[in-house]
Amino acid sequence: MVCLGNICRSPLAEGILQAKLDIRKHQVDSAGTAAYHVGNPPDPRSVAVAYKHGIDIHSQKARQFTSNDFEYFDRIYVMDRSNYQNVIRLAANDQQKQKIALLRISEEVPDPYYGGDDGFEKVFQMIDQACSIVANQIQDE
Numbered sequence: 001m002v003c004l005g006n007i008c009r010s011p012l013a014e015g016i017l018q019a020k021l022d023i024r025k026h027q028v029d030s031a032g033t034a035a036y037h038v039g040n041p042p043d044p045r046s047v048a049v050a051y052k053h054g055i056d057i058h059s060q061k062a063r064q065f066t067s068n069d070f071e072y073f074d075r076i077y078v079m080d081r082s083n084y085q086n087v088i089r090l091a092a093n094d095q096q097k098q099k100i101a102l103l104r105i106s107e108e109v110p111d112p113y114y115g116g117d118d119g120f121e122k123v124f125q126m127i128d129q130a131c132s133i134v135a136n137q138i139q140d141e
């Protein structure tokens with residue numbers, strides 16, 4: 001799960017998708033394309049909205065996406081088209097490029113960082129719906 005800062009959207013996506021999958025079979029992680037917040041916990045507004053829905057993300061720590069992630073992970077979901085451009089730039093070949101997809105099919109998860117708290121609830125709902133689809137796809141394989 002990849003966004004820009006790895007403190008708002010992708011930590012939620014990591015926590016939400018992991019909660020929908022069998023932890024013994026699937027590993028979910030998140031990263032940011034930028035390094036601004038490396039080492040920081042998720043934004044308190046993301047922690048709060050996740051907690052409200054029964055998901056604990058407070059112990060996550062932001063890290064930056066690297067080209068090694070293409071080797072380790074089978075799928076790379078990005079939140080918006082800008083993330084897509086930043087990630088595809090780091091891909092070494094077509095096989096790696098094909099691992100990248102928008103988490104919401106043809107739609108973006110907007111950045112809630114500069115908005116109010118209700119933006120985080122909206123983003124939670126968008127990510128939750130998209131992660132249900134992804135979890136079903138993974139479990140059907």
Ligand code: 4NP
Pocket residue numbers: 003004005006007008009010032036111112113
């Ligand atoms: P995120 O949100 O990409 O969902 O983690 C952002 C967090 C921080 C910044 C931008 C987006 N920032 O510019 O610091």
